[in-house]
Amino acid sequence: MRTPPADRTRTGARVRTRPIPEATVARLPVYLRVLGELAAQQIQTVSSERLAEAAGVNPPKVRKDLSYLGSYGTRGVGYDVEYLVYQISRELGLTQDWPVAIVGMGNLGQALAGYKGFGERGFRIMALFDKDIERVGQTVSGLTIEHIDDLEGSLKEKDIRVAIVATPAQAAQETAERLVAAGVRSILNFAPTVLTVPDKIHLRQVDLSVELQILAFYEQRNAGKKRTAAAGDGAH
Amino acid sequence: MRTPPADRTRTGARVRTRPIPEATVARLPVYLRVLGELAAQQIQTVSSERLAEAAGVNPPKVRKDLSYLGSYGTRGVGYDVEYLVYQISRELGLTQDWPVAIVGMGNLGQALAGYKGFGERGFRIMALFDKDIERVGQTVSGLTIEHIDDLEGSLKEKDIRVAIVATPAQAAQETAERLVAAGVRSILNFAPTVLTVPDKIHLRQVDLSVELQILAFYEQRNAGKKRTAAAGDGAH
DNA sequence: AACTGTGAACGGGTTCACAGCC
DNA sequence: GGCTGTGAACCCGTTCACAGTT
Numbered sequence: 001m002r003t004p005p006a007d008r009t010r011t012g013a014r015v016r017t018r019p020i021p022e023a024t025v026a027r028l029p030v031y032l033r034v035l036g037e038l039a040a041q042q043i044q045t046v047s048s049e050r051l052a053e054a055a056g057v058n059p060p061k062v063r064k065d066l067s068y069l070g071s072y073g074t075r076g077v078g079y080d081v082e083y084l085v086y087q088i089s090r091e092l093g094l095t096q097d098w099p100v101a102i103v104g105m106g107n108l109g110q111a112l113a114g115y116k117g118f119g120e121r122g123f124r125i126m127a128l129f130d131k132d133i134e135r136v137g138q139t140v141s142g143l144t145i146e147h148i149d150d151l152e153g154s155l156k157e158k159d160i161r162v163a164i165v166a167t168p169a170q171a172a173q174e175t176a177e178r179l180v181a182a183g184v185r186s187i188l189n190f191a192p193t194v195l196t197v198p199d200k201i202h203l204r205q206v207d208l209s210v211e212l213q214i215l216a217f218y219e220q221r222n223a224g225k226k227r228t229a230a231a232g233d234g235a236h
Numbered sequence: 237m238r239t240p241p242a243d244r245t246r247t248g249a250r251v252r253t254r255p256i257p258e259a260t261v262a263r264l265p266v267y268l269r270v271l272g273e274l275a276a277q278q279i280q281t282v283s284s285e286r287l288a289e290a291a292g293v294n295p296p297k298v299r300k301d302l303s304y305l306g307s308y309g310t311r312g313v314g315y316d317v318e319y320l321v322y323q324i325s326r327e328l329g330l331t332q333d334w335p336v337a338i339v340g341m342g343n344l345g346q347a348l349a350g351y352k353g354f355g356e357r358g359f360r361i362m363a364l365f366d367k368d369i370e371r372v373g374q375t376v377s378g379l380t381i382e383h384i385d386d387l388e389g390s391l392k393e394k395d396i397r398v399a400i401v402a403t404p405a406q407a408a409q410e411t412a413e414r415l416v417a418a419g420v421r422s423i424l425n426f427a428p429t430v431l432t433v434p435d436k437i438h439l440r441q442v443d444l445s446v447e448l449q450i451l452a453f454y455e456q457r458n459a460g461k462k463r464t465a466a467a468g469d470g471a472h
Numbered sequence: 473a474a475c476t477g478t479g480a481a482c483g484g485g486t487t488c489a490c491a492g493c494c
Numbered sequence: 495g496g497c498t499g500t501g502a503a504c505c506c507g508t509t510c511a512c513a514g515t516t
Binding site for chain 2: 498
Binding site for chain 2: 025026028029030032033034037054055056091092093094096098100106107108110111112114115116117118120121122123161162164185186188192193194202204205206207208209210211212213214215216217218219220222223
């Protein structure tokens with residue numbers, strides 16, 4: 001690369017020339033996790049080959065993905081683990097803290113409230129809500145569960161704009177609407193139902209059974225093959 | 237389509253001519269969920285347009301996806317909800333039951349054990365394991381938690397070939413290896429670490445914080461715009 | 473020598489437009 | 495008339511090959 005980094009500010013932040021492809025954005029968290037594990041093992045440098053293997057992709061893809069962030073590697077050497085962690089974190093917006101609320105304190109809500117992976121990435125669980133009077137007032141992961149009717153006031157007070165929905169399916173849509181009304185801009189939905197929100201709201205859906213269904217699809221194929229084989233083998 | 241369904245057996249099962257694209261397989265569970273909700277509302281027929289909207293995709297994509305399964309729609313009318321549910325279920329291998337084990341009975345494991353969405357899709361949670369003596373013997377969702385040392389015997393006895401890993405990160409790799417040794421062929425990993433398994437094993441990873449990180453990325457953009465503007469900066 | 477960074481070729485997946493059918 | 499099914503065009507993303515750098 002001949003041109004000096006005219007597309008960089010002096011903090012190293014790259015002025016976005018071209019947007020990062022969605023597919024790449026979706027892989028950055030995976031790289032981040034792998035890099036975190038490498039850092040924990042005191043490994044200082046990593047090649048695209050090693051990173052690729054750990055992340056379950058191929059080396060050129062790693063290099064291409066990382067090149068969208070900037071030229072943060074060293075030819076002949078590899079990538080500095082710590083520096084790369086920082087750059088990816090910054091790109092994903094994880095160098096700042098994100099206050100997060102969870103609505104629905106059943107098993108899943110409780111599991112999410114205690115999930116270490118959030119805190120490590122800057123997501124601070126700051127408020128928990130439930131409809132059930134029995135649960136309100138209980139402490140989960142150091143936070144007191146508030147009643148859902150305090151949602152609006154509490155969120156505004158704490159300036160929370162990211163929320164996780166972990167309610168039963170039938171309560172999810174109403175919950176989402178209240179969240180939006182209370183100023184929430186991003187919603188992560190774990191409830192097993194499809195939510196409708198205004199266009200400006202970022203919504204992502206996690207269906208815990210989707211991955212299992214995908215596994216079943218591929219497993220079924222094999223099973224099919226196997227059984228046929230077992231019934232009079234020939235194919236291996 | 238002029239040719240008669242020479243690629244169909246008399247049960248309506250399509251003899252796979254071309255493999256279903258991976259991207260389509262990943263969307264089938266979403267359609268299935270939406271169709272389930274429509275069926276619950278007694279809706280009998282749905283157009284690709286309505287289905288697309290509820291699933292968060294566009295109509296041609298729905299039609300293309302469904303066309304890989306066969307011609308199960310009626311021109312001028314739409315798709316029969318119930319029939320389509322059946323066809324997608326069959327394609328995904330959900331018309332049979334899948335016995336499933338869960339290893340790691342912390343909050344997340346317990347939440348998964350009680351997750352309704354599994355049972356609705358034919359996934360039967362048949363065994364729960366934990367390392368902690370305190371937990372062994374306790375009942376969760378009608379099942380008694382077994383000690384991890386009984387893993388091999390119990391899995392073989394129950395002929396379980398699909399397992400969910402919900403252990404802490406440091407125990408996940410060892411758990412996976414024991415599962416594989418015990419004959420498990422598909423693993424769904426919720427532990428926040430990257431697993432290595434033999435090629436023949438189907439592995440899928442669910443990282444509860446990945447989606448939140450993706451949300452943060454897009455949220456940051458907006459916020460960035462906002463704050464820059466607020467700070468009086470000229471660049472937009 | 474080793475490994476990154478990237479234009480270019482390639483391919484899978486998405487979208488389009490319309491033919492086909494009810 | 496309305497809606498599906500699908501070849502063809504298009505496009506995003508992946509892969510390749512190698513130039514560039516330490």
